[in-house]
Amino acid sequence: MTEHVSTAPQATPARRAGDDADVIIVGAGPAGSTTAYYLANAGLDVLLLEKSRFPREKVCGDGLTPRAVKALVAMGVPVGEGDGWLHNKGLRVIGAGMRLELPWPELTSYPGYGLVRTRLDFDQELARRAGQAGARLEEGVTVTGPVLDEATGRIAGVTARPAGGTERVYRSRVVIAADGNSSRLSVSMGLRKRDDRPIGVAVRAYYTSPRHDDDYLESWLDLWDDDRLLPGYGWIFGMGDGTSNVGIGLLNTSTAFGNTDYHEMLRRWLAGMPGEWGFTEENRVGPVRGAALPMAFNRTPHYTRGLLLVGDAGGMVNPFNGEGIAYAMESGEIAARTVAQALACPSWARAEHVLHGYPRALADAYGGYYALGRAFVKAIGRPELMRFATRHAMSRPALMRFALKLLGNLTDPRGDAGDRLINAMTRLAPAR
Ligand SMILES: Cc1cc2nc3c(=O)[nH]c(=O)nc-3n(C[C@H](O)[C@H](O)[C@H](O)COP(=O)(O)OP(=O)(O)OC[C@H]3O[C@@H](n4cnc5c(N)ncnc54)[C@H](O)[C@@H]3O)c2cc1C
Secondary structure: OOEEEOOOOOOOOOOOOOOOOOEEEEOOOHHHHHHHHHHHHOOOOEEEEEOOOOOOOOOOOOEEOHHHHHHHHHOOOOOOHHHOOEEEOEEEEEEOOEEEEEEOOOOOOOOOOEEEOOHHHHHHHHHHHHHHHOOEEEEOEEEEEEEEEOOOOOEEEEEEEEOOOOOEEEEOOEEEEOOOOOOHHHHHOOOOEOOOOOEEEEEEEEEEOHHHHOOEEEEEOOEEEOOEEEOOEEEEEEOOOOEEEEEEEEEOOOOOOOOOOHHHHHHHHHHOOOHHHOOOHHHEEEEEEEEEEEEOOOEOOOEEOOEEEOHHHHOOEOOOOOOOHHHHHHHHHHHHHHHHHHHOOOOHHHHHHHHOHHHHHHHHHHHHHHHHHHHHHHHHOOHHHHHHHHHHHHOOHHHHHHHHHHHHOOOOOOOOHHHHHHHHHHHHOOOO
């Protein structure tokens, strides 16, 4: 539902009488909580509205690369093994009948380890961190639509319904859509998904397994059902709590996308696993659940009329590897820094100019890399090409170490030859 209000014209971005906050953030996933943390640290009054109550489940692989670790460390989140995390050393890749363990690259820009933790804990921890910084979190509040200023068409707040309560209006000068893949708020502001950008669908389930304390994330490049090659990719991430998170994903560049029974595909793939790993129906803990992964700027523009899009709402999952948490957190930080600068401007015209810098900052950070990712996703949508590339690369460890850096977006600005090649390709690719 869209509500309209009439507000007196105002020259400066200062807070209006009657506003509920300087900034309202819709959704307290990694994107929303990180944005809230940085805005609150900048001294702004932040209201973070979340429809569910923590702890709550979120369908995910629960795997964090060094990129996400860096974002957590920057927020002062304790990431020690005694703090509820399972550390990992790198990525084990299985494909073309081969198995390769690739340690995370040694870089100055990123730590040399990754993490695993269920989203049940992870998201709650991050929301708590935002709260410690001063953001006000309201749980069980579902945002139902934007409130638009009649005169300017700008967003002036949101309508929302607290659980069991009646709908009310929350007002602020700037609103952040951090409401995930379907981002109803963005849709009600006219921002739809782009057909020319990749999207994935993935399902996952937890299984009691002796492999639960694996210190490598495991990625399967080809999935077999006896001697039949299934479409898509798979992962096995030990959770360190007696279970493993096991899942499969498929990209929309695959011809099987949209006409695949993902649950059945997972079952068939797991049927071929060694029995002692325990990935059986009897050992499954909870249901098989799935969701979409919006990739490579799947929804744009990332700023319009007072609304900024962060994380999955702006389609920021890495198309090379399906990683979304690091990008949700990083885009949240970029958005927060932009909004803090905008709201300190002496005039609204200046503030608006600064806010329009947000999509440009995102394009600078990821535009070229995502353009390469789109080409990659198109290429691997062709099974014969994927098979050839897997066979060719898996027998060349140095090439795979380079691929790990490219697929994980893990390079130093002045790193080794591989880093410099990836950085140059990213710079040269058209950032759109
Ligand atoms: C099967 C699967 C496996 C994945 N595996 C990984 C992985 O291993 N590593 C990785 O980095 N990424 C992974 N991803 C991607 C990752 O889950 C997302 O990129 C990430 O969750 C995005 O964070 P976000 O904060 O943008 O959105 P979300 O995490 O979706 O958070 C959105 C929040 O908004 C709230 N919300 C929604 N609508 C409203 C509303 N109207 N009012 C109030 N609140 C609202 C929701 O309740 C939710 O809390 C995976 C995704 C899937 C589907």
